[in-house]
Amino acid sequence: MVAKIVVTQPVHAEQLQRLRDAGHEVVALDSPRGLSPEELVDAAADADALLSQLTDKLTGDVFARTRLTIVATIATGFDNIDVAAANTAKTIVTRTPDVLTDATADLAMTLMLSVARQIPRSDADTRAHGTGPFQLLREPMGIDISGATLGIVGLGRIGEALAHRAHFGFGMTIRYTARSSHPAAEERFGASRLPLGQLLAESDVVSLHAPLNDETRHLINRETLKLMKPTAILINTGRGPLVNEKDLAEALRSGEIAGAGLDVFENEPDVHPDLLAVGHRTVLTPHIGSATAKTRLAMTSLAVDNILAVLAGDPPLTPVG
Numbered sequence: 001m002v003a004k005i006v007v008t009q010p011v012h013a014e015q016l017q018r019l020r021d022a023g024h025e026v027v028a029l030d031s032p033r034g035l036s037p038e039e040l041v042d043a044a045a046d047a048d049a050l051l052s053q054l055t056d057k058l059t060g061d062v063f064a065r066t067r068l069t070i071v072a073t074i075a076t077g078f079d080n081i082d083v084a085a086a087n088t089a090k091t092i093v094t095r096t097p098d099v100l101t102d103a104t105a106d107l108a109m110t111l112m113l114s115v116a117r118q119i120p121r122s123d124a125d126t127r128a129h130g131t132g133p134f135q136l137l138r139e140p141m142g143i144d145i146s147g148a149t150l151g152i153v154g155l156g157r158i159g160e161a162l163a164h165r166a167h168f169g170f171g172m173t174i175r176y177t178a179r180s181s182h183p184a185a186e187e188r189f190g191a192s193r194l195p196l197g198q199l200l201a202e203s204d205v206v207s208l209h210a211p212l213n214d215e216t217r218h219l220i221n222r223e224t225l226k227l228m229k230p231t232a233i234l235i236n237t238g239r240g241p242l243v244n245e246k247d248l249a250e251a252l253r254s255g256e257i258a259g260a261g262l263d264v265f266e267n268e269p270d271v272h273p274d275l276l277a278v279g280h281r282t283v284l285t286p287h288i289g290s291a292t293a294k295t296r297l298a299m300t301s302l303a304v305d306n307i308l309a310v311l312a313g314d315p316p317l318t319p320v321g
């Protein structure tokens with residue numbers, strides 16, 4: 001059958017060609033931003049498949065007012081999709097896990113090192129003033145990552161890939177929180193599972209990898225930030241709303257914690273002005289965890305594989321749930 005596939009935002013052209021080569025009609029909207037529920041309903045009213053991204057708002061209304069067979073999101077996180085409504089509407093939802101694990105864990109490690117060694121500040125100082133003479137007591141003085149304790153909140157694929165890098169590459173001690181214990185990780189990394197409060201209190205670096213849901217929203221807030229060491233660094237490459245940004249900015253401003261490396265924000269595309277004002281104790285990047293050429297292509301390709309499989313009557317490769 002010839003299916004109609006709506007593509008919400010720009011993706012790799014050769015991947016769209018794969019859909020056309022399979023005989024399908026492709027409507028590429030090329031929106032420069034995510035689509036609202038109303039825009040999605042209009043665009044996908046008579047579509048069979050949607051190739052979407054994490055900024056598209058796939059509410060219950062979208063599923064109730066379309067007849068989509070599949071929504072393939074080019075992301076591993078799916079907090080922008082009302083999966084219960086999709087199930088009711090019998091729309092299959094797929095995502096792109098695994099292919100972005102390494103790139104995202106690499107960025108978490110990069111942010112950790114950048115904050116600890118204040119790389120953006122040193123770069124800016126060097127460009128503005130040159131290196132000056134070597135000075136033993138030159139500021140900014142860094143924080144050691146090697147041998148430090150890393151607390152991982154959510155030991156899924158990305159958390160585990162970070163544990164691997166941190167433990168074997170940097171000799172870090174690994175602590176984690178998770179719903180259930182991970183005996184294999186405990187054996188591999190000597191990791192121990194702790195309640196959140198204890199993990200926050202004992203860690204030199206805390207890295208967030210939990211999915212965003214009602215339980216995890218604002219997991220990091222005024223109260224939980226108080227539990228962290230004044231020398232600690234917070235890293236977030238997961239989802240922005242895991243953190244109350246205003247509370248974090250205040251904790252950074254007052255020296256309650258030492259620094260933060262953030263790739264995701266509570267109200268993307270906006271960044272809380274108080275966080276911007278914190279200056280050199282934060283390193284901010286624009287949601288680029290998976291942004292390597294190879295990884296982004298693999299994500300699009302996997303999403304397209306899912307659409308082709310489902311439209312051919314086969315099971316989805318990487319369904320949500």
Ligand code: DGY
Nearest residue numbers: 074075076077100290
């Ligand atoms: C995801 O896949 O969920 C990331 O946030 C974007 O790569």
